[in-house]
Amino acid sequence: MALEPVGGKYEGVWTNKLKNGxxxxxxxxxxxxxxxxxxxxxxxxxxxxFTIKDAYSKLIEIKYKLQHEELPTIKMGKGSKIKxxxxxxxxxxxxxxxxxxxxxxxxxxxxxxxPIFGNKNVKNLKSLDFENFxxxxxxxxLEAQTVKHQLTLIRTIINYAIKHDILxxxxxxxxxxxxxxxxxxxxxxxxxxxxxxxxxxxxLKSTHELTYHLTVILLFTGARFSEVTGAASKKxxxxxxxxxxxxxxxxxxxxxxxxxxxxxxxxxxxxxxxLLETLKTLYDNKTNNxxxxxSAGGTILxxxxxxxxxxxxxIPGNKSQTSKYKITAHSLRHTHASxxxxxxxxxxxxxxxLGHRNIEMTMRYAHLIPNIRHRITExxxx
Numbered sequence: 001m002a003l004e005p006v007g008g009k010y011e012g013v014w015t016n017k018l019k020n021g022x023x024x025x026x027x028x029x030x031x032x033x034x035x036x037x038x039x040x041x042x043x044x045x046x047x048x049x050f051t052i053k054d055a056y057s058k059l060i061e062i063k064y065k066l067q068h069e070e071l072p073t074i075k076m077g078k079g080s081k082i083k084x085x086x087x088x089x090x091x092x093x094x095x096x097x098x099x100x101x102x103x104x105x106x107x108x109x110x111x112x113x114x115p116i117f118g119n120k121n122v123k124n125l126k127s128l129d130f131e132n133f134x135x136x137x138x139x140x141x142l143e144a145q146t147v148k149h150q151l152t153l154i155r156t157i158i159n160y161a162i163k164h165d166i167l168x169x170x171x172x173x174x175x176x177x178x179x180x181x182x183x184x185x186x187x188x189x190x191x192x193x194x195x196x197x198x199x200x201x202x203x204l205k206s207t208h209e210l211t212y213h214l215t216v217i218l219l220f221t222g223a224r225f226s227e228v229t230g231a232a233s234k235k236x237x238x239x240x241x242x243x244x245x246x247x248x249x250x251x252x253x254x255x256x257x258x259x260x261x262x263x264x265x266x267x268x269x270x271x272x273x274x275l276l277e278t279l280k281t282l283y284d285n286k287t288n289n290x291x292x293x294x295s296a297g298g299t300i301l302x303x304x305x306x307x308x309x310x311x312x313x314x315i316p317g318n319k320s321q322t323s324k325y326k327i328t329a330h331s332l333r334h335t336h337a338s339x340x341x342x343x344x345x346x347x348x349x350x351x352x353x354l355g356h357r358n359i360e361m362t363m364r365y366a367h368l369i370p371n372i373r374h375r376i377t378e379x380x381x382x
Contacts, residue, residue: 002016002017003015003016004016010053010056012027012029012059013026013052013056023044024043025040025041025043025050025054025055026055027039027058032066039062042055042058048162082167083119083122084120084122085114087122087157087158087166087167088118088157090161091161092109100232100301101301104301108150113153113154116133116136117133122158122161122167122170123167125173130154130173130174133150133151134147138182143322143323144183144323148181151174151179151181151182190325191334192327197219200215201219201274203310207306210304211306212278213278213281214229214304216274217244217291218333220272221258221275221336222333222336222337222340222354223244225333226242227242227355228291228292229243229292229299230242230244231300242259245290246291249279255268255269255270255271256271264356264357265356266355302329303328303329315327341369342368342369347359347362347363347365347369
């Protein structure tokens with residue numbers, strides 16, 4: 001084995017170029033007892049794009065842990081049996097620092113993934129194991145979106161372990177379409193009538209003030225949950241604060257500004273009287289520059305259960321409905337758009353109000369717009 005030092009700004013990283021074109025990366029450092037250690041941390045192959053930067057990042061990570069007496073928990077020796085719980089624990093450390101939604105990852109892992117795969121040797125797992133797992137979840141029964149969440153999380157955990165050389169010589173069984181992801185129909189067809197919305201707000205106002213205010217904002221702006229609370233969305237999982245801020249609320253012009261994000265376009269939304277009352281209440285009790293926070297002053301990651309329980313009182317049986325027909329937090333956005341369409345707002349203005357990137361997203365509301373074309377055609381005279 002002919003190791004060559006990289007040197008320069010990557011001091012401590014070594015490479016070994018193999019005959020098949022692969023490149024192994026090693027790092028050297030001193031352990032907690034001052035003994036020199038040389039450790040292979042990754043390999044660049046046709047299916048694994050490991051780089052010098054990745055190796056150097058691993059070196060910095062280990063040095064940091066040594067300085068803070070946090071030694072690596074997984075030994076990466078040849079032939080070692082690494083359980084799925086092991087790579088999950090390493091991934092969770094990363095997620096807590098880099099993902100706003102790590103709480104949901106932890107919830108899903110403990111509820112669905114750990115009971116099946118937690119104590120199994122990762123390298124023994126094949127694509128068929130995950131196909132069977134998918135069918136087990138469908139048989140419970142769980143909705144397609146929930147099943148997809150579990151498979152996506154498993155794929156992400158394994159990719160993380162491969163990238164950081166916790167798993168060597170292992171191809172992700174969920175990569176390259178080996179396990180077909182469930183198809184999702186995200187086109188919700190249900191929305192609240194104005195009478196239902198009125199009853200819902202009355203219940204929430206008397207049971208949970210925070211959920212009431214959040215519902216009012218979502219219902220009367222048509223904004224995405226992530227645009228209001230700052231919770232990570234499927235498209236935007238960065239650490240950037242995307243929450244609605246008081247700087248975005250203009251009480252003089254009576255408008256709210258929603259900035260451009262990975263989810264949608266920027267736009268201004270007018271403030272009606274109900275929304276104005278909520279905003280003034282929140283402003284009088286603000287603790288930071290976010291318009292709305294949880295009781296601890298942090299980000300609201302998901303709609304509180306008070307909302308679900310209140311909807312059930314207004315629409316009995318809603319909890320057992322399929323995702324397409326169930327009223328959820330996202331249904332408030334759908335409700336807002338539907339009301340605008342029923343009031344006669346044209347499709348381009350609805351697109352602007354919702355911040356849609358393309359008109360196709362907005363066309364689902366076109367059938368609700370009063371069709372004056374037929375009336376005018378009927379009234380044609382000569």
